[in-house]
Amino acid sequence: MHNPGRATALRFAKAYPVVLLARKTESFQDTVSEINDAGGKALGIAADAADPQSVRAAFDKIKAELPDHKLAAAIYNVAAGFVRKPFLELSVEEFDASIDGSARGFFNFAQATLPLLLDAVSNSEHAPTLIATGATASVRGSASFGSLASGMFARRALSQSLAREFGPQGVHVAHAIIDGIIDIPRTSAFSANGGVEDGKISAHAIADSYWHLHSQPRSAFTQELDLRPFVEKF
Amino acid sequence: MHNPGRATALRFAKAYPVVLLARKTESFQDTVSEINDAGGKALGIAADAADPQSVRAAFDKIKAELPDHKLAAAIYNVAAGFVRKPFLELSVEEFDASIDGSARGFFNFAQATLPLLLDAVSNSEHAPTLIATGATASVRGSASFGSLASGMFARRALSQSLAREFGPQGVHVAHAIIDGIIDIPRTSAFSANGGVEDGKISAHAIADSYWHLHSQPRSAFTQELDLRPFVEKF
Amino acid sequence: MHNPGRATALRFAKAYPVVLLARKTESFQDTVSEINDAGGKALGIAADAADPQSVRAAFDKIKAELPDHKLAAAIYNVAAGFVRKPFLELSVEEFDASIDGSARGFFNFAQATLPLLLDAVSNSEHAPTLIATGATASVRGSASFGSLASGMFARRALSQSLAREFGPQGVHVAHAIIDGIIDIPRTSAFSANGGVEDGKISAHAIADSYWHLHSQPRSAFTQELDLRPFVEKF
Amino acid sequence: MHNPGRATALRFAKAYPVVLLARKTESFQDTVSEINDAGGKALGIAADAADPQSVRAAFDKIKAELPDHKLAAAIYNVAAGFVRKPFLELSVEEFDASIDGSARGFFNFAQATLPLLLDAVSNSEHAPTLIATGATASVRGSASFGSLASGMFARRALSQSLAREFGPQGVHVAHAIIDGIIDIPRTSAFSANGGVEDGKISAHAIADSYWHLHSQPRSAFTQELDLRPFVEKF
Numbered sequence: 058m059h060n061p062g063r064a065t066a067l068r069f070a071k072a073y074p075v076v077l078l079a080r081k082t083e084s085f086q087d088t089v090s091e092i093n094d095a096g097g098k099a100l101g102i103a104a105d106a107a108d109p110q111s112v113r114a115a116f117d118k119i120k121a122e123l124p125d126h127k128l129a130a131a132i133y134n135v136a137a138g139f140v141r142k143p144f145l146e147l148s149v150e151e152f153d154a155s156i157d158g159s160a161r162g163f164f165n166f167a168q169a170t171l172p173l174l175l176d177a178v179s180n181s182e183h184a185p186t187l188i189a190t191g192a193t194a195s196v197r198g199s200a201s202f203g204s205l206a207s208g209m210f211a212r213r214a215l216s217q218s219l220a221r222e223f224g225p226q227g228v229h230v231a232h233a234i235i236d237g238i239i240d241i242p243r244t245s246a247f248s249a250n251g252g253v254e255d256g257k258i259s260a261h262a263i264a265d266s267y268w269h270l271h272s273q274p275r276s277a278f279t280q281e282l283d284l285r286p287f288v289e290k291f
Numbered sequence: 292m293h294n295p296g297r298a299t300a301l302r303f304a305k306a307y308p309v310v311l312l313a314r315k316t317e318s319f320q321d322t323v324s325e326i327n328d329a330g331g332k333a334l335g336i337a338a339d340a341a342d343p344q345s346v347r348a349a350f351d352k353i354k355a356e357l358p359d360h361k362l363a364a365a366i367y368n369v370a371a372g373f374v375r376k377p378f379l380e381l382s383v384e385e386f387d388a389s390i391d392g393s394a395r396g397f398f399n400f401a402q403a404t405l406p407l408l409l410d411a412v413s414n415s416e417h418a419p420t421l422i423a424t425g426a427t428a429s430v431r432g433s434a435s436f437g438s439l440a441s442g443m444f445a446r447r448a449l450s451q452s453l454a455r456e457f458g459p460q461g462v463h464v465a466h467a468i469i470d471g472i473i474d475i476p477r478t479s480a481f482s483a484n485g486g487v488e489d490g491k492i493s494a495h496a497i498a499d500s501y502w503h504l505h506s507q508p509r510s511a512f513t514q515e516l517d518l519r520p521f522v523e524k525f
Numbered sequence: 526m527h528n529p530g531r532a533t534a535l536r537f538a539k540a541y542p543v544v545l546l547a548r549k550t551e552s553f554q555d556t557v558s559e560i561n562d563a564g565g566k567a568l569g570i571a572a573d574a575a576d577p578q579s580v581r582a583a584f585d586k587i588k589a590e591l592p593d594h595k596l597a598a599a600i601y602n603v604a605a606g607f608v609r610k611p612f613l614e615l616s617v618e619e620f621d622a623s624i625d626g627s628a629r630g631f632f633n634f635a636q637a638t639l640p641l642l643l644d645a646v647s648n649s650e651h652a653p654t655l656i657a658t659g660a661t662a663s664v665r666g667s668a669s670f671g672s673l674a675s676g677m678f679a680r681r682a683l684s685q686s687l688a689r690e691f692g693p694q695g696v697h698v699a700h701a702i703i704d705g706i707i708d709i710p711r712t713s714a715f716s717a718n719g720g721v722e723d724g725k726i727s728a729h730a731i732a733d734s735y736w737h738l739h740s741q742p743r744s745a746f747t748q749e750l751d752l753r754p755f756v757e758k759f
Numbered sequence: 760m761h762n763p764g765r766a767t768a769l770r771f772a773k774a775y776p777v778v779l780l781a782r783k784t785e786s787f788q789d790t791v792s793e794i795n796d797a798g799g800k801a802l803g804i805a806a807d808a809a810d811p812q813s814v815r816a817a818f819d820k821i822k823a824e825l826p827d828h829k830l831a832a833a834i835y836n837v838a839a840g841f842v843r844k845p846f847l848e849l850s851v852e853e854f855d856a857s858i859d860g861s862a863r864g865f866f867n868f869a870q871a872t873l874p875l876l877l878d879a880v881s882n883s884e885h886a887p888t889l890i891a892t893g894a895t896a897s898v899r900g901s902a903s904f905g906s907l908a909s910g911m912f913a914r915r916a917l918s919q920s921l922a923r924e925f926g927p928q929g930v931h932v933a934h935a936i937i938d939g940i941i942d943i944p945r946t947s948a949f950s951a952n953g954g955v956e957d958g959k960i961s962a963h964a965i966a967d968s969y970w971h972l973h974s975q976p977r978s979a980f981t982q983e984l985d986l987r988p989f990v991e992k993f
Contacts, residue, residue: 109383144456145405149343152398156390160441164386171379184989198451206448207394214444217432222378224989240978255978262979269971275989276942276957277964282984287886287926287977418755458755474744489744496745503737509755510708510723511730516750521652521692521743577851612924613873617811620866624858628909632854639847666919675862678916682908685900690846 060241061190062134063088064260066099068268073129074098076119080105106135106162116169127177130186130271131170133163133212139205152204159208163189163215171223178227184278186229186271189216190263193236220280229278231270235263236285250288258286294475295424296368297322298494300333302502307363308332310353314339340369340396350403361411364420364505365404367397367446373439386438393442397423397449405457412461418512420463420505423450424497427470454514463512465504469497470519484522492520528709529658530602531556532728534567536736541597542566544587548573574603574630584637595645598654598739599638601631601680607673620672627676631657631683639691646695652746654697654739657684658731661704688748697746699738703731704753718756726754762943763892764836765790766962768801770970775831776800778821782807808837808864818871829879832888832973833872835865835914841907854906861910865891865917873925880929886980888931888973891918892965895938922982931980933972937965938987952990960988 062084066075070092077085077099085101092099100122104115137158140151167187174185193199195213198206213232220230238249240257250256263284270279285291296318300309304326311319311333319335326333334356338349371392374385401421408419427433429447432440447466454464472483474491484490497518504513519525530552534543538560545553545567553569560567568590572583605626608619635655642653661667663681666674681700688698706717708725718724731752738747753759764786768777772794779787779801787803794801802824806817839860842853869889876887895901897915900908915934922932940951942959952958965986972981987993 144453145402147398147402149395149398149402152395156394156445160390160445161383161386164381164383164437164441168379168381168383194448198448198453198455200452200455203398203449203452203456206452207398207445210444210448211390211394211441214428214432214440215437218434218437218440219378219432221432221434221993222437224991227989229989255976257978259976259978262976266971266975266979266981269968273968273986274957274961274964276959276961277968277986278989279968279984279986280993282981284975284979284981287929287931287980289926291923291982455759458757461755463755489742491744493742493744496742500737500741500745500747503734507734507752508723508727508730510725510727511734511752512755513734513750513752514759516747518741518745518747521695521697521746523692525689525748612921613870615866615870617863617866617870620863624862624913628858628913629851629854632849632905632909633851636847636849636851662916666916666921666923668920668923671866671917671920671924674916674920675866675913678912679858679862679909682896682900682912683905686902686905686908687846687900689900689902690905 061235061239061260061263064264065132065134065267067092068261068264069130069271070097070099074100074123074126076123077101078104078106078115106133106166107157109165109168112165112169116173127181128170128173128185129177129181129183130188131166131174132188132190132267133166134190135159135162137205137208141201141205143201144203147204152207155204155208156211159205160211160215163212167215167219171219171228174228175223175226183271184227184229184273184275186231187219187223188231188233188267188270189213191216191232191234193234195232195234217280224278227275229270229273229275231279232281233263233266233270234281234283236283236291237289239263250286253288256286256288258284295469295473295494295497298498299366299368299501301326302495302498303364303505304331304333308334308357308360310357311335312338312340312349340367340400341391343399343402346399346403350407361415362404362407362419363411363415363417364422365400365408366422366424366501367400368424369393369396371439371442375435375439377435378437381438386441389438389442390445393439394445394449397446401449401453405453405462408462409457409460417505418461418463418507418509420465421453421457422465422467422501422504423447425450425466425468427468429466429468451514458512461509463504463507463509465513466515467497467500467504468515468517470517470525471523473497484520487522490520490522492518529703529707529728529731532732533600533602533735534560536729536732537598537739538565538567542568542591542594544591545569546572546574546583574601574634575625577633577636580633580637584641595649596638596641596653597645597649597651598656599634599642600656600658600735601634602658603627603630605673605676609669609673611669612671615672620675623672623676624679627673628679628683631680635683635687639687639696642696643691643694651739652695652697652741652743654699655687655691656699656701656735656738657681659684659700659702661702663700663702685748692746695743697738697741697743699747700749701731701734701738702749702751704751704759705757707731718754721756724754724756726752763937763941763962763965766966767834767836767969768794770963770966771832771973772799772801776802776825776828778825779803780806780808780817808835808868809859811867811870814867814871818875829883830872830875830887831879831883831885832890833868833876834890834892834969835868836892837861837864839907839910843903843907845903846905849906854909857906857910858913861907862913862917865914869917869921873921873930876930877925877928885973886929886931886975886977888933889921889925890933890935890969890972891915893918893934893936895936897934897936919982926980929977931972931975931977933981934983935965935968935972936983936985938985938993939991941965952988955990958988958990960986
C-alpha cells in the first residue's frame, strides 16, 4: 500500500534514476532506500515547490549529483493540504495555501523541469514527459471545496497551456484526473464506496498509467485522462 | 463606448445606488459623476481586491455611507493585468499577479459581499446576485496564456463552488464567459474579426445580460453563460 | 402553470404572431385560443418534427397563412418520450424514438426554419434566433439514461455546429440546458428538491430567458446557458 | 501503415482469439489472414452494425465458432461515412447515415457484447472492456460538421451512460477521443500538420493505448482519454 508518489517512483526507477522532492525528508526517505537497496538509483531532496528559490536549489543539486543524466519525466504530485469548510469560515491564508501547493508549486516545478525535458527531446527513447496529478476538484467546484478547486483548476489550466506550448517541441505534458480515494495508509480508515474491494484507487495502477503516458509515441499523446474505481459515482 | 464596469454600473444604477471599487480613482470617477449628475446615487472607493484589509476597509466605508441599503448585486470584473509570453520567460511574480487579480481578489470580494447578499435574501425584489466575469481563458489554457488561464480557471472554480453553497441559501452566483474583445477605448486600435461591425462585444450588451441574470427568479438561475460576437470563431 | 412551449408562445406573442407546431392539436389549441382571444395572433399546426415531409407541409402552410411575415425566432422544444430502464432492456425502437424527437426532429426543424431566419436578418429589430431546449442529459450520460442522452447530446452538437455556421450570417443559435424539473401540470405530483417552494423551474422564467436570448444584439450572443432551481444539486 | 481496426486486432490477437466485424469482407480479410498465418486465431464476419438483426446473426455465429471463449474486449470503431457540407445542403438521409454508423450501430454492438462481457467478469485476468472510438467531433460541433458531430456526441453519451451502469458490474467502458488524422493508406495524400514527421496518429499507438485501457485494474478505470499528434492544434 503505497502513495502515488512512491508507487510512481518505484515504477520509473525500473528504467531511470529517480529524484524525489518533498517538503519533508520522511516523505521520501523510505522510497529512496528501497530503490537504492534494490539496485536502482534514487535521490531525495527536501524542497518546497511553492518557493522558487527552494526549487532552484534542488535542481542545482540534481544537476551536480546526476551530471550526465537527461530528464526523462517529471511528475507533479503535490496534494495541497486543504480544509473543507463553509466558504465564510475560510481564511485567505487557507486559500493561499491551496494555490501555493496546487498551482504556484506546479508553476515553479514546470519552470525548473521544462528546460531539462527540452534538452532530452532529441535523444530519448520515449518523449520527455511532464505529468500533473489532478483530482475531481480539477473539473468541479463543489460546495465547500472552493479553495481546493481554485488551486486544482489552476493546475489543470497550466497543464493545458504547457501541453499546447511544449507538445510541438516534443515534450509530452499530461494531466490525470484522479477521481476517487487513493488506497494509501492515510486513507485506510475511510470506507470508500461502501468498503467494496478495489473501491479505492491503487497507487500502483496510477503509476502504471503514468508509465503508459510516458511511453506514448509523439504521434499519439494523451493530454488528459481520468482514473476512478469501477464503483465510483461520477 | 464604455468598459463593462462602467456600463454595468450605469445599468444597475437605474434601479439601485451603486458602489464602484477599483484600485485607482480614475477608473471610476467619471462613472460616479455621471450617475450622480443624472440623479442616481453612486459612490467610488479605491481598493485593492487582492488585499483583504483593503477590501474590508472599503466595505466598512460602504456600510457607513449607505447604512440602510441592502446589497442587491455584486459584480467582480477585475481584469488581471496579464503578459502573453513564452512560459519560460514568465516570472513567478507575473504568475502571482494573475492569481491575485483573477482569483485571490475574487475570494476577498466574495467574502466581503456574501454576508451582505445573504442579509438581503428575505426582502429583495430580485434574488441577491454575485456575478464574476470570465473570459476565454476561463475554460481554455492556450499556449502562452498559462498565467492568465491559471487565474481565470481558479475564478471559475470558486464561482461554481459558491453557486453550489449559496444558491440554496437564495443568493444567485453566476459566471459569464466573455469570449471576444470588448469594445472599449483601450481596444479601439484592435481590428477584431476583420474589423467587421459589431465584431467586438458591446459593454452595454454585457450589462444587459448581467441585469437579466440578476432578474432571474430563484426557480431558474443561470450559473454560466457565454457572450461572444456573432462573427467570433469558437 | 404552463409548459415551456406555452409560456414561450405567450411571451413571444407580445411582440410577434406565433406559430405552434406539435404532433397533437390538443398540445397547442388552448394556447392558440388564448393568444388570439387576447388580441394577439397565433396559429397551430399539427406536424411530426421527425418526418421531413410533415415539417415541409407545415411550413408551406405557414407561408400561405402569414405571407408577409418574417421569421423572428424558432424554438425547438420537443421532449423525446423517454424510458428510463436498464440498457439491456431497451429496444432499438426506443433508441430510435429518442433520436427522432431529440435530434432528427431538430435537424428537420432547423432545415425548415434557417432559410426563413436568414431572410429576416437584414431588417429585424432583434437578430433572428433559433433556440434548442436542452436538459441535464445534454451534457451527462447517466446510468439508465443512455437513449435520452444520445439524443440530447446529438441535439446539442447540432446546435453548436449551427451556431458556428449561421452566427456569422447573423442568425443567433442558442442552446439552453434546463437542469431540473419544470413546474407543469404533468410534474405536479413530483416532489422536487424536497418540495421546497420554487424547487421546480417556472416555465415563465424559461420564456423570459429565451426572450433575453432573442433580444441580445449580435455583438454579444450567448450560445449556451443553463437554468436550474436555486436548490437543485449539480 | 494500418488502420486502427487492424492495428487493434493485431495487438489483441497477441493475447486472445479475435473477431473482426465489418460491413465488407475486404475490410477484414487481410487482417484475419495475417493473424491466422502468424499462429494466432482470428475470425471475420460481415455485419452491419446499424441493423440489429445483422448484429445478432453475427454474434450467433461467434458463439458457434468460439463456444468456450469468453469475451475479453469489444471495440467499436466504425467511422461513419460523413459529408462535410453546408447544413442547408445536407439531406436527412445523410444525417441518418451519421447516426446509424456512429450511434445506432454502437447501441446494437453494445447490446450484443455487454451480456458476454458481463459473463466474463468473474474469471478474467483483465476486466472485460468495451471501448468506443471517438473523434474531435465527439466534443465539438464545428461548422459544417453537424451531422458527424450529432452522431459522435451521441456515441460519447452512450459510452458515458454505459460506463456508469456497467462499471460497477465490473465491465470497463471507455471512450477515446482521436483528435487528429490517423496515418492510414486512405490519408496518405493528406498533409497533416504541415507534413511534419509523426504529424498523423499511428494506428499502432491507438492500439497500444486501447490495450493499456484493457489492462487497467478495476480500482483505476479510465473512462475517457484523448490521443493527438504532438503538433496538433487543439
